[in-house]
Amino acid sequence: MLWVDKYRPRTLDKVMVHTEEAQRLKNLIAQGDCPHLLFYGPTGAGKKTLIMALLREMYGVSAEKVKVENKPWKVEVGARKIELELTTVSSNHHVELNPSDAGFQDRYVVQLIIKEMAKNRPLDVVGNKGFKVLVLNEVDKLSKDAQHSLRRTMEKYSAACRLVLCCNSASKVIEAVRSRCLNIRINAPSRDEILDVLLFIAKKENLVLPPELAGRIVLQSNRNLRRAILCLEACRVQQYPFTKDQVVQTTDWEQFITEISNDILNEQSPKRLFLVRGKLYELLTNCIPPELILKRLLQELMKKLDSELKHEVCHWAAFYEHRLQLGQKAIFHLEAFVAKFMSIYKKFLIATFG
């Protein structure tokens, strides 16, 4: 088992970061019930961990007995019948899924599941009706249609089903849905907190972790806890005993982008653009999300720029990323950004150095 899973705290009492949030969640459900929840915050911050611990607090260990199913769904839409396959993770008490996997059919899937939950409400011995929890991941990727369809549903089925929504950017969740939930912001853990988790894991694994190495891992993680833990494990695989000046490797795709950035800064020409295009394409075919590529590339380029240029370059990065979201073919917009950058940078070089 990977350390990220092995050392994921299982209960609200055992979390090492977000202890306050955990305590408040405990209070929230002390009377057994809670409002719809929306967890949001950067990736690797600990949202999922809290959600799972919350379910465990609500339902006990049986919430951890989950089965993963990949089953076909049949949805009737008017006269049409839609069939699609979707992976769900569920226990007796909850169902978890990534509705955005269903593409533009996402709305039907969400509605279908909620209605099914409402039909099969759990009963206790004296016949009281309970409720189940539906965990929807990546709601920021849910179509607007699907988000709107949740509005009245969240009110109508509020007795039968609690929604726990989870996403990275709350801005992409429509106001009407946000205002129907208790919003819980999960910030990226601080550097000190990440350090503590690393030291804790090292101790459990009986490792001697030099402070310098730990410090560099923390720094490179950019406050992403998952990343820091993965990185620690990678270092362990790479060499043990640790040395304090051991290299802390970035991921392959990030190294590749650093390379692209150098290509761009070294030469600005159609020929070079063509070369860069090929490399960008390679990243895309490896399923690196285009907005991530653009952001990383921007960061790399900025390291070498004058502050005057930074304004301009940031503006165009924002501009082309927006286009990318509206368009169909990511490569066009990535390439357009690179071309724009080359033109700006070349003019700057000529103006400065003649």
Place this chain on the structure above:
Amino acid sequence: MAPLLRTTQQWVEKYRPRKVQDVAHQEEVVRTLVNTLETGNLPHLLFYGPPGTGKTTTALAIAHQLFGPELYKSRVLELNASDDRGISIVRTKIKDFAAVAVGSGISGYPCPPFKIIILDEADSMTEDAQNALRRTMETYSKVTRFCFICNYISRIIEPLASRCAKFRFKPLHEDIMLGRIQYICQEEGLDLDQEALSTLSRVSEGDLRRAITYLQSAARMYGSSISSDNIIGVSGIVPDDVLKRLVQACKSGEFDLAHTEVTEIIAEGHPVSQIFSQLFDYVIQSTEMSDEQKARVCERLAEADKCLIDGADEYLQLIDVASNTMRALSNVTQECTYF
């Protein structure tokens, strides 16, 4: 066996008015509908306005008051954004329901001789589907009334809108909001001081649903005595000092400083749309900035806000807004130098 969790009612539902007379702050529509209860006359209706102002509540209340629980199913059809409302449904389900002749009423309720079709969240209906409704609306107007509900009236096609009596639902005034909140506090045995009360009504921005959700969440998390900070904690608004630091960094004229603040904001997970709306308030109220500076900042803010709605990246939009704000504040020309 694991303990079964029993639902306690959400306060939003618990305190949803059951009678139109109890809907607060929307006098015009209430007057019209109270009149309907006496005369049985009802025009087609169009309710529009921001979230949490009572639109759905009012529509459901009048339908229940007119027909009572027994006839409700046969006389009222309620469809919202979760139901499929494409053209085919308009031509079949809606038309069929509209066409049915009404039976006799039952005593104790006005039971006027028509059915009501409530199309909630109608702004999510396609234009084609709305067009398909026109005929149905006309053909069966003797036996059917439509009630459209939406946030944005501009999303309802003119031919439909012009056939309806339109009612705008206003954001609830601060004092009305306070009244409702205090009532709930009394019922639930909560204790909010003056500051907490005014914070709650400020952050809810006229949306009573939000106010009630915050109140219930705060009560669960912090117990029955709730402070202003507790309210801020559950509301998701960005603390003032975060915004202040961003503005300060922009004023400094140093790109890297602003960049650090932006990175921090993203890592803290603050919703950028919220940052934009609070930055907008700040700029408008600022006494230091010139009108031209304000205009420059706001123009980009508006564009960036739209970009977010299109799904653009929060970090990139925020850094662009910060950079633009910085340049506006130091009166650097807007045009790019190397473009």
